Amino acid sequence: MARVTDNPITDAFPESIDIHPGLDASPxxxxxxxxxxxxxxxxxxxxxxxxxxxxxxxxxxxxxxxxxxxxxxxxxxxxxxxxxxxxxxxxxxxxxxxxxxxxxxxxxxxxxxxxxxxxxxxxxxxxxxxxxxxxxxxxxxxxxxxxxxxxxxxxxxxxxxxxxxxxxxxxxxxxxxxxxxxxxxxxxxxxxxxxxxxxxxxxxxxxxxxxxxxxxxxxxxxxxxxxxxxxxxxxxxxxxxxxxxxxxxxxxxxxxxxxxxxxxxxxxxxxxxxxxxxxxxxxxxxxxxxxxxxxxxxxxxxxAKTRTDCLAYGPGAGGVIDGFSYMQHRAPDAWIKSVEEGVKPIAMMMRPSKNWELGRAVAEQMELNYFNPSALAKEFSPQLSKAFEPITENWTEAGLLLPFSERYELTVAGQFWQGRMTQHILNHIKNTNL
The missing domain is CATH 3.80.30.20 (tm_1862 like domain)
Incomplete structure (x- = not known):
């Protein structure tokens, strides 16, 4: 949860390096x-x-x-x-x-x-x-x-x-x-x-x-x-x-x-x-x-951050097909060898989690500076409206969200922490087995 402080843009969360938000996947x-x-x-x-x-x-x-x-x-x-x-x-x-x-x-x-x-x-x-x-x-x-x-x-x-x-x-x-x-x-x-x-x-x-x-x-x-x-x-x-x-x-x-x-x-x-x-x-x-x-x-x-397929080409390129993410051979020589043999140069592939589409829908909203549990509930599961209440209540109190009709707009502080907040929502999805 976020800290409730007078300066949320600097103090809402511990300072650390963010990574790209995502759910677990299996090889x-x-x-x-x-x-x-x-x-x-x-x-x-x-x-x-x-x-x-x-x-x-x-x-x-x-x-x-x-x-x-x-x-x-x-x-x-x-x-x-x-x-x-x-x-x-x-x-x-x-x-x-x-x-x-x-x-x-x-x-x-x-x-x-x-x-x-x-x-x-x-x-x-x-x-x-x-x-x-x-x-x-x-x-x-x-x-x-x-x-x-x-x-x-x-x-x-x-x-x-x-x-x-x-x-x-x-x-x-x-x-x-x-x-x-x-x-x-x-x-x-x-x-x-x-x-x-x-x-x-x-x-x-x-x-x-x-x-x-x-x-x-x-x-x-x-x-x-x-x-x-x-x-x-x-x-x-x-x-x-x-x-x-x-x-x-x-x-x-x-x-x-x-x-x-x-x-x-x-x-x-x-x-x-x-x-x-x-x-x-x-x-x-x-x-x-x-x-x-x-x-x-x-x-x-x-x-690329939403529920989208991505066709990948070239050494080190990453793609997604129907939720299955893949990486191509990073070394140019390995990439060339595979292509010359007539084989798509895929080095590894990851199987998506059961909630990957929900996770991408959350990322899509947050990338556009808002969070709408009601819309997610209508598309995926009615229980989502209640499931996200502890998060939205905390983040509103902490100055990261502003209620706007059925959805929440990210404040400037929320925009600064958007990557961290998106990962918190995805972790909540995983930990509550939604």
């Missing part, structure tokens, strides 16, 4: 995997669907990142990756799970998708349109860095059909950026963003992160102001998580870098982001995402 045994996979792939998808394509290469490693797989070195590496990725898309081209129902969003993530050569960017995007049954309004996001993202690559992505770009700016402050392994200066970032927006062919969105070493409230406010002044279509505002396995954790522990802003300052930074975006008239699309106009939709990032 599918390797001996079972072929039959389970065959059953899942031989039937059309029943849910809204996204596709995730992982590009494993990075020209440099950011100190805070846990997604780094392999350095990018040669053009030949780019071509070989594109060849194999296209072959992987062909593996399920005649399977109902891939070819029957529309795909509503495609996301190229990584890694650094913009590390690929222009010709290969164009090829893989063309393959997506050829082998996936894209919805008419499908959002196709190409993620990456602005460093090395030249005009030729921008134009290749646009010609290939990308209608949304998500760039990992993280911060415009040159000192902060370079301390954590980012290359470009503030001036270079602004110049490249301005160039990308000048094509007027796609939504342009950036990530901003608060909590870096050397970052202050003043530098964070400047990041927000630059984002607004540039006329971007959207901004994601994330809190930095310094995980023990990251190089940044080691740098801080060894005194090579100072720790970033403390918990209280991060809470203030979050609150400032909410107020600044609201004051500028930007719309809240999800817990961390803001849009300046209707061009930005944020389909993939929202859908």
């Amino acid at each position: 599918v045994l390797p001996t079972e995997l072929p039959s389970v996979l065959n059953r899942l792939t031989e039937q059309p998808r029943k849910r809204r669907t996204v596709a995730y394509i992982n590009v494993p290469y990075c020209e440099t490693r950011c100190l805070y990142c846990l997604f780094y797989i392999k350095p990018y070195r040669t053009k030949e590496e780019s071509a070989a990756y594109a060849d194999t990725l296209i072959k992987e898309m062909q593996l399920w081209a005649d399977k109902p799970v891939q070819n029957k129902e529309p795909v509503h969003a495609v996301y190229f993530g990584g890694g650094t998708p913009t590390a690929l050569e222009a010709s290969d960017i164009r090829r893989v995007l063309e393959a997506v349109r050829k082998y996936l049954p894209l919805a008419n309004d499908c959002e196709i996001t190409y993620e990456g860095r602005l460093s090395g993202f030249g005009d030729d690559k921008m134009e290749a992505a646009i010609e290939g059909g990308a209608n949304r770009f998500s760039l990992g700016v993280q911060t415009f402050d040159t000192k902060v950026r370079q301390a954590v392994g980012r290359r470009s200066s503030k001036e270079e970032l602004i110049q490249r963003l301005t160039r990308l927006m000048s094509y007027s062919q796609a939504a342009v969105v950036i990530d901003l992160i608060y909590g870096f070493p050397y970052q202050t409230l003043e530098t964070w406010l400047e990041d927000l102001q630059i984002s607004k002044d540039l006329g971007l279509d959207g901004v994601d505002c994330y809190q930095l998580r310094v995980f023990e396995r990251s190089p940044l954790h080691k740098y801080i522990a060894n005194g090579k870098l100072p720790a970033g802003p403390d918990h209280a300052m991060r809470a203030r930074m979050f609150r400032e982001a909410v107020f600044q975006m609201r004051e500028a008239g930007w719309s809240r699309l999800s817990i961390s995402h803001w849009a300046s106009n209707t061009r930005e939709r944020n389909f993939y990032n929202y859908y």
Whole structure:
């Protein structure tokens, strides 16, 4: 339960690193995997669907990142990756799970998708349109860095059909950026963003992160102001998580870098982001995402946290089919070997818990800044209305929720703790055997 204090945004829960909320799942045994996979792939998808394509290469490693797989070195590496990725898309081209129902969003993530050569960017995007049954309004996001993202690559992505770009700016402050392994200066970032927006062919969105070493409230406010002044279509505002396995954790522990802003300052930074975006008239699309106009939709990032199927391609990519989550071989060599043998490169699969759909429905609500036990009760079980009363009463008293008709809106403090609160609800579902 939450602590009832005068300052819920900092004191409602113990400070700790949050993980992605979820319910327990059980592994599918390797001996079972072929039959389970065959059953899942031989039937059309029943849910809204996204596709995730992982590009494993990075020209440099950011100190805070846990997604780094392999350095990018040669053009030949780019071509070989594109060849194999296209072959992987062909593996399920005649399977109902891939070819029957529309795909509503495609996301190229990584890694650094913009590390690929222009010709290969164009090829893989063309393959997506050829082998996936894209919805008419499908959002196709190409993620990456602005460093090395030249005009030729921008134009290749646009010609290939990308209608949304998500760039990992993280911060415009040159000192902060370079301390954590980012290359470009503030001036270079602004110049490249301005160039990308000048094509007027796609939504342009950036990530901003608060909590870096050397970052202050003043530098964070400047990041927000630059984002607004540039006329971007959207901004994601994330809190930095310094995980023990990251190089940044080691740098801080060894005194090579100072720790970033403390918990209280991060809470203030979050609150400032909410107020600044609201004051500028930007719309809240999800817990961390803001849009300046209707061009930005944020389909993939929202859908991926809901009751959605996800088709995965590329080394290290993760997907979901009918609640069964799977991970592909992370090592590029293992991924290539499997594809060349004509086998979908799945390394492991997890069987969902009995309440996985309820859990995803909770996550869907919380991602949109509200919690509605009545709606959950109508869809899943009448007992849910009563089952959640201890939580909603406590969180309302603690200043995390505001009653609004049959549902509860998250306060700014509740929004700051949204991940923690979602996991508490999921734990309650599991512990009360709902």
